[in-house]
Amino acid sequence: MAIRTRFAPSPTGMLHIGGVRTALFSWLYARRHNGTFILRIEDTDRERSTDEATQVILDGMEWLGLTADEGPFYQTRRMDRYREVIDQFLKTGHAYHCYCSKEELEEMRNRQLAAKQKPRYDGTCRNRTEPRPGVSPVVRFKNPLEGSVVVEDAIHGNVVFDNMELDDLIIARSDGTPTYNFCVVVDDSDMNCTHVIRGDDHLNNTPRQINMLKALGAAIPMYAHVPMILGQDGAKLSKRHGAVSVLQYREEGFLPEALLNYLVRLGWSHGDQEVFSMEEMTRLFDIKDVNKAASAFNPDKLLWLNQQHIMRSTPEHLAKYLKPQLAALGVNVTDDRKLAAVAKSQQERAKTLKEMAQNSRFFFEDVTSYDEKAAKKNLGAEAVAPLSTVLAKLSALPEWVAPALHDAVNQTATELNLGMGKVAQPIRVAVSGGTVSPPIDVTLEVLGREVTLARLERALAYARGQGA
RNA sequence: GCUCCCAUCGUCUAGAGGCCUAGGACGGGGCCCUCUCAAGGCCUAAACCGGGGUUCGAAUCCCCGUGGGAGCGCCA
Numbered sequence: 001m002a003i004r005t006r007f008a009p010s011p012t013g014m015l016h017i018g019g020v021r022t023a024l025f026s027w028l029y030a031r032r033h034n035g036t037f038i039l040r041i042e043d044t045d046r047e048r049s050t051d052e053a054t055q056v057i058l059d060g061m062e063w064l065g066l067t068a069d070e071g072p073f074y075q076t077r078r079m080d081r082y083r084e085v086i087d088q089f090l091k092t093g094h095a096y097h098c099y100c101s102k103e104e105l106e107e108m109r110n111r112q113l114a115a116k117q118k119p120r121y122d123g124t125c126r127n128r129t130e131p132r133p134g135v136s137p138v139v140r141f142k143n144p145l146e147g148s149v150v151v152e153d154a155i156h157g158n159v160v161f162d163n164m165e166l167d168d169l170i171i172a173r174s175d176g177t178p179t180y181n182f183c184v185v186v187d188d189s190d191m192n193c194t195h196v197i198r199g200d201d202h203l204n205n206t207p208r209q210i211n212m213l214k215a216l217g218a219a220i221p222m223y224a225h226v227p228m229i230l231g232q233d234g235a236k237l238s239k240r241h242g243a244v245s246v247l248q249y250r251e252e253g254f255l256p257e258a259l260l261n262y263l264v265r266l267g268w269s270h271g272d273q274e275v276f277s278m279e280e281m282t283r284l285f286d287i288k289d290v291n292k293a294a295s296a297f298n299p300d301k302l303l304w305l306n307q308q309h310i311m312r313s314t315p316e317h318l319a320k321y322l323k324p325q326l327a328a329l330g331v332n333v334t335d336d337r338k339l340a341a342v343a344k345s346q347q348e349r350a351k352t353l354k355e356m357a358q359n360s361r362f363f364f365e366d367v368t369s370y371d372e373k374a375a376k377k378n379l380g381a382e383a384v385a386p387l388s389t390v391l392a393k394l395s396a397l398p399e400w401v402a403p404a405l406h407d408a409v410n411q412t413a414t415e416l417n418l419g420m421g422k423v424a425q426p427i428r429v430a431v432s433g434g435t436v437s438p439p440i441d442v443t444l445e446v447l448g449r450e451v452t453l454a455r456l457e458r459a460l461a462y463a464r465g466q467g468a
Numbered sequence: 469g470c471u472c473c474c475a476u477c478g479u480c481u482a483g484a485g486g487c488c489u490a491g492g493a494c495g496g497g498g499c500c501c502u503c504u505c506a507a508g509g510c511c512u513a514a515a516c517c518g519g520g521g522u523u524c525g526a527a528u529c530c531c532c533g534u535g536g537g538a539g540c541g542c543c544a
Contacts, residue, residue, distance in 0.1 A: 228537075273492095274494085421502095
């Protein structure tokens with residue numbers, strides 16, 4: 001049978017890395033087995049759902065490349081179908097009207113809690129034949145009173161729940177709208193989901209969903225309840241450490257494949273391998289190999305992985321992401337070839353594309369001032385000799401390519417009997433304004449002859465001024 | 469409170485009874501390389517939650533604790 005998985009977020013909060021990981025697992029599992037990946041938006045809570053959150057889900061999934069084969073489906077557009085099933089349940093005796101008031105239920109709950117019992121509906125209206133006048137009832141699912149339910153879970157194994165622990169949950173509110181657990185059941189059944197991969201906070205909901213699925217006469221999917229992601233401090237993920245919108249990671253300069261690589265390694269591994277390409281991930285991932293324990297989010301490792309992926313990327317791929325990062329700094333680049341050349345020169349020295357952009361501004365913008373400390377140390381009177389010497393050599397260069405540039409700088413150092421640092425650093429400050437850049441020969445090549453010479457002239461004048 | 473889930477270095481993990489003197493990775497410390505920043509190489513500190521069993525032998529299996537988490541809504 002063809003595998004069908006789904007990701008079903010509710011747009012009541014921003015999609016964060018916890019949600020992304022379950023989406024990733026579902027997506028990988030479907031890809032691995034040539035199955036179908038479905039996206040379903042669970043927006044039945046009209047009060048708390050927002051268009052903004054929905055958009056983050058859509059944009060985030062697209063940015064990450066977790067494309068859906070079917071959907072997005074919106075539950076708010078399936079109301080008729082839910083009502084149909086509710087009526088069917090009512091007719092077949094799988095559900096009944098409950099006229100208990102919220103006050104009565106509240107009182108019942110308090111009573112049970114006081115008696116150290118698990119709060120649950122006692123079934124008062126199960127056998128009611130007469131409606132209560134003036135009360136619009138809710139609809140409750142008639143859960144089996146005896147026996148047990150076994151959740152077959154790919155990660156946890158078989159988990160047994162006693163039906164006595166379950167009560168008759170509300171499937172339709174008094175205003176007629178269906179509730180979450182019910183909608184999930186109808187959807188998973190209608191969409192023929194063969195595997196339900198979701199956070200393990202849903203494990204406790206599963207037995208009641210299975211009972212409803214049975215009442216529906218639907219097939220029971222294979223479940224996989226993946227452990228949660230914790231914050232850095234081991235506490236529940238919060239805004240403080242990563243429960244921010246996934247799109248935040250795009251802004252921060254993370255590569256989608258790096259974020260996904262980080263996430264897939266949370267609770268899953270393949271020997272000692274740390275870096276995975278998307279192709280390797282889809283080929284090697286198996287939901288059965290996922291851990292049971294929750295894991296803490298570690299930003300340092302994410303950063304390291306991002307760097308690893310940056311180093312392994314092609315300059316053209318990086319250029320695509322570097323461009324908007326530069327634009328965010330007010331640097332609009334039109335020369336894609338140069339952009340790729342810059343990315344290539346920087347890919348070993350940036351943990352994020354944002355950082356790369358910040359360190360690459362001088363390739364595109366004029367150097368109008370020098371970093372104070374850098375200038376003081378490297379553009380003093382002693383820089384006059386190396387700068388003027390190298391300037392002369394570079395001006396005479398027939399071909400503006402890194403090896404030739406390297407030789408010119410090298411020869412300057414030899415002739416003046418100086419260390420490479422005494423020559424390269426003044427040049428670096430001259431062309432970049434600071435002390436950090438790719439290797440000097442590569443930097444100059446990318447910068448080009450005109451720009452390099454002009455900046456060297458300017459720095460030379462500056463250094464001469466310092467000597468006076 | 470009740471039910472369910474979980475438990476190896478600070479963190480992510482390897483480990484499916486002997487291969488464990490518990491391996492790898494991030495981060496930390498040290499050294500090397502070096503024109504800056506990086507990258508890279510080498511070295512190093514650092515863990516089986518506790519207690520009982522089972523077994524010739526347990527990080528691995530069982531039980532009990534302890535700790536953490538989730539669910540118990542006319543929220544999803």
